[in-house]
Amino acid sequence: MTQADDILSVAAAWRAAGEKVALATVTQTWGSSPRPAGSQLAVTVSGRMAGSVSGGCIEGAVAEAAMKTIETGVPQLLDFGITDERAWEVGLACGGKLKVFVEALA
Amino acid sequence: MTPATLAALAAARAAKRPVVLATSLPDGAQMLLPDPAAPADLAEAAARALDRDESGTVRLGNGEWFLHTFNPRLRLIVVGAVHIAQALVPMAALMGLDVVLVDPRRSFATTERFPNVTIMTDWPDEAMDALAPDSRSAVITLTHDPKLDDPALDRALRSPAFHIGALGSRRTHGRRLERLRELGHDEATLARIKGPVGLDIAAVTAPEIAVSILAELVAVRRHAGTRAAKEAA
Numbered sequence: 339m340t341q342a343d344d345i346l347s348v349a350a351a352w353r354a355a356g357e358k359v360a361l362a363t364v365t366q367t368w369g370s371s372p373r374p375a376g377s378q379l380a381v382t383v384s385g386r387m388a389g390s391v392s393g394g395c396i397e398g399a400v401a402e403a404a405m406k407t408i409e410t411g412v413p414q415l416l417d418f419g420i421t422d423e424r425a426w427e428v429g430l431a432c433g434g435k436l437k438v439f440v441e442a443l444a
Numbered sequence: 445m446t447p448a449t450l451a452a453l454a455a456a457r458a459a460k461r462p463v464v465l466a467t468s469l470p471d472g473a474q475m476l477l478p479d480p481a482a483p484a485d486l487a488e489a490a491a492r493a494l495d496r497d498e499s500g501t502v503r504l505g506n507g508e509w510f511l512h513t514f515n516p517r518l519r520l521i522v523v524g525a526v527h528i529a530q531a532l533v534p535m536a537a538l539m540g541l542d543v544v545l546v547d548p549r550r551s552f553a554t555t556e557r558f559p560n561v562t563i564m565t566d567w568p569d570e571a572m573d574a575l576a577p578d579s580r581s582a583v584i585t586l587t588h589d590p591k592l593d594d595p596a597l598d599r600a601l602r603s604p605a606f607h608i609g610a611l612g613s614r615r616t617h618g619r620r621l622e623r624l625r626e627l628g629h630d631e632a633t634l635a636r637i638k639g640p641v642g643l644d645i646a647a648v649t650a651p652e653i654a655v656s657i658l659a660e661l662v663a664v665r666r667h668a669g670t671r672a673a674k675e676a677a
Contacts, residue, residue, distance in 0.1 A: 366501040366510075369546050374499070375499040375501070376499030376500075386558065390603060415469050439470070439510060441445055442445075443450065444447060
């Protein structure tokens with residue numbers, strides 16, 4: 339949990355400095371997902387990034403979704419896994435499944 | 445996340461208060477627990493998440509919630525700046541525990557023997573009163589000396605510490621329990637002390653004993669027995 343802590347503080351600091359920030363959090367995992375629930379990734383419109391929600395396989399897709407959430411203000415619950423066509427596209431090679439919640443820091 | 449929620453979460457963490465950020469899925473409505481206004485099932489699930497020190501998604505009567513636990517770091521109070529402590533303290537720090545070392549014998553409790561750790565040279569009862577162990581604290585006594593171990597154990601038993609361990613043979617431990625009984629502790633309370641401390645891995649050297657002590661701490665913290673039983677069922 340220490341890592342999740344750090345990311346939240348980083349995201350809060352970015353927000354306080356006037357950045358537009360989204361926070362992605364692993365909410366559920368199945369199989370061999372590399373990061374446990376609670377792992378977080380913070381991204382900004384200006385392109386800053388901290389933390390991770392996987393071994394690096396899905397960060398790009400999550401960051402893309404985060405931009406949309408920042409723009410619309412609407413949170414998203416993303417599904418990644420071997421049963422999901424998206425997973426092949428973004429390459430979750432480990433064979434795990436996970437859900438990621440993406441929200442904007444208002 | 446609203447600025448109010450973010451501020452409340454930051455304040456709780458700064459004050460080392462264990463909290464759970466509950467997020468309703470997928471709409472994102474959030475609540476910081478414990479909160480007297482929370483529904484009973486959500487409050488119960490949050491308390492369980494904190495106890496297990498785990499984040500995860502739960503399905504409740506009113507929908508799906510992601511429970512993100514924010515527990516303060518675990519604290520380990522080690523009484524006795526002895527040889528075993530020299531192995532135990534850095535290993536515990538590596539595990540992310542906040543370690544405090546207590547020993548009034550200044551020749552033992554030196555920064556040369558114990559670099560990078562908080563050392564208290566007060567008598568163990570005074571040190572324990574100042575440290576006020578909470579439910580995120582473990583207390584391990586290593587001195588074998590009743591003058592030092594007993595007051596620390598007495599205070600630990602009067603605290604909600606999640607784990608209490610005392611080094612010493614079964615015979616030593618039996619005599620120790622006798623003395624603590626005389627201080628007014630009943631059998632159920634005395635059973636909280638793991639003595640001899642540590643999992644039985646036939647440890648011999650100081651680092652091996654430290655591993656056995658920390659392995660037991662992890663097993664207690666992660667509810668190892670209950671989990672294995674649950675998985676077998």
